[in-house]
Amino acid sequence: MPKFKHQSNYPADEDPLTKVIAPPPDESLKEREVRLAEEAAAQRRSDAIDEELNRQRLAEKKAPKCIRILLLGQSESGKSTTLKNFQLIHSSKAFRDEKASWRAVVQLNVARSIRIILESMTEAQKPHSDSPQSSSPIPTADTPPLSPELLRLKMRLLPLQQVEENLLRRLSSAASSEHEATHLSPVTNIPYSGRTGKQKEITVNSTSQWKDAFGRLLSTARASFQSDENIDFEDPNDPGVVLHACADDMIELWNDPTIKALLSSRKQRLEDMAGLRWESSIAPFRQSINMSFTEDILRARIKTIGVSEHRFTLKAGNMLSHDWRIYDVGGARSLPAAWAPYFDNMDAIIFLAPISCFDQVLEEDQTVNRLEDSILLWKSVVSNPLLKNTETVLFLNKIDILKAKLHAGIQFGHYVISYGNRPNDYENASAYLKKKFSALHKQYSPSPRVFYCHMTTVTDPKSTQHILGNVKDMVIRQNLHDSSLV
Ligand SMILES: Nc1nc2c(ncn2[C@@H]2O[C@H](COP(=O)(O)OP(=O)(O)OP(=O)(O)O)[C@@H](O)[C@H]2O)c(=O)[nH]1
Numbered sequence: 001m002p003k004f005k006h007q008s009n010y011p012a013d014e015d016p017l018t019k020v021i022a023p024p025p026d027e028s029l030k031e032r033e034v035r036l037a038e039e040a041a042a043q044r045r046s047d048a049i050d051e052e053l054n055r056q057r058l059a060e061k062k063a064p065k066c067i068r069i070l071l072l073g074q075s076e077s078g079k080s081t082t083l084k085n086f087q088l089i090h091s092s093k094a095f096r097d098e099k100a101s102w103r104a105v106v107q108l109n110v111a112r113s114i115r116i117i118l119e120s121m122t123e124a125q126k127p128h129s130d131s132p133q134s135s136s137p138i139p140t141a142d143t144p145p146l147s148p149e150l151l152r153l154k155m156r157l158l159p160l161q162q163v164e165e166n167l168l169r170r171l172s173s174a175a176s177s178e179h180e181a182t183h184l185s186p187v188t189n190i191p192y193s194g195r196t197g198k199q200k201e202i203t204v205n206s207t208s209q210w211k212d213a214f215g216r217l218l219s220t221a222r223a224s225f226q227s228d229e230n231i232d233f234e235d236p237n238d239p240g241v242v243l244h245a246c247a248d249d250m251i252e253l254w255n256d257p258t259i260k261a262l263l264s265s266r267k268q269r270l271e272d273m274a275g276l277r278w279e280s281s282i283a284p285f286r287q288s289i290n291m292s293f294t295e296d297i298l299r300a301r302i303k304t305i306g307v308s309e310h311r312f313t314l315k316a317g318n319m320l321s322h323d324w325r326i327y328d329v330g331g332a333r334s335l336p337a338a339w340a341p342y343f344d345n346m347d348a349i350i351f352l353a354p355i356s357c358f359d360q361v362l363e364e365d366q367t368v369n370r371l372e373d374s375i376l377l378w379k380s381v382v383s384n385p386l387l388k389n390t391e392t393v394l395f396l397n398k399i400d401i402l403k404a405k406l407h408a409g410i411q412f413g414h415y416v417i418s419y420g421n422r423p424n425d426y427e428n429a430s431a432y433l434k435k436k437f438s439a440l441h442k443q444y445s446p447s448p449r450v451f452y453c454h455m456t457t458v459t460d461p462k463s464t465q466h467i468l469g470n471v472k473d474m475v476i477r478q479n480l481h482d483s484s485l486v
């Protein structure tokens, strides 16, 4: 490391700077007056500049700064769905305009789920081998025989495979017409017959871009997709036509007790399949095939890759308006390093932990329990020193599914050993988890801070908007506090 000399070598009267600014030795009285006037003017200019800088600094401090919120959580935790709720609150027109694109995703989710059931039926029809090398996961005793009527139903639903293909093609060509950062999972290139139920999902790296691209694609195709007219029955390529024709059969399939038993023996739960309102009665289900209501859009599933940024301007009562930026970090199990660039200037993190996943493993690593993964992620977020001043809000999400699972008799304590034999109900299980997350927050936060926690079902727009309202108030209060305005 080089050293620098800080002391002058010149005697005071030989210092070059002193020499330069010193008045000329033979200065006349008149010249002296002019010089002093110029110096005074220069001083005034300099003071004015300082004043302006101070004013700007003060204004910056008081002005509504941009508020940044980061959405974190493992894949399928509900980050993009939370973002859609923000959109619903702050730019509901944009949300409505995107209906047509989301409708395609809803239709894809429906067709895909039916195909997974049909594949399970095909598996069940295969002769079961008793050899230890048998690849069939289903013991004969658990596999209910499929009646001829069910097999006919299956045949009638086969055209849905074509619908899925068609929608995947449309969505992938929309996504691949984006800029090069877009990533589509390879599934879209694999012929249908070569795929299995475990295939990956369609993915996009920025939700807004695929929607723009898909919108352009549709506008060159035909108008009915963009309007609220649901199905163009004249158009044989409209996926809605086939879905509509298959609606009764889909409902019959879903309600069939043999199919329920079959899926249960394969540990497949339709409640966990993304994008559907299976618990709904027949009418809303039929509507979800046809058109996208708000809740259908909130349930539509398309996986995010990378980080997408969304901006809103929010006027909170008679307070200053704020420019909000929400960052959705897609599929982020592994990624503290990738998140790091976004850490330092965030006002709040909403961390989503899907607590209904206590009996599931990660798609990408089948040895890791999803709930355990969420807990480890939470620990790494709260202990991160870069985040010590960032408000962290925990959403214990998917409580509707948690309730349904516990109600169906799935034993929480069977998967979360430390839960022991406490009652297998929502109140006890959710309180237990809240305590666990809170304890980690307390233990690992670099300095003491408030534990904000909400039990959420982010597919329910009403309750979610209320909770997001609370989060916004908290962030704005904190923001004003930091700017010393309160
Ligand atoms: N029933 C129910 N479904 C939910 C809830 N939250 C999210 N989902 C659904 O779960 C699926 C996954 O949600 P996303 O918001 O796409 O998850 P994500 O965190 O963005 O996932 P990645 O993009 O893979 O990182 C979607 O189909 C959602 O509709 C919830 O509280 N209840």
Ligand SMILES: [Mg+2]
Pocket: 079, 080, 081, 302, 303, 304, 328, 330, 331
């Ligand atoms: Mg997402």
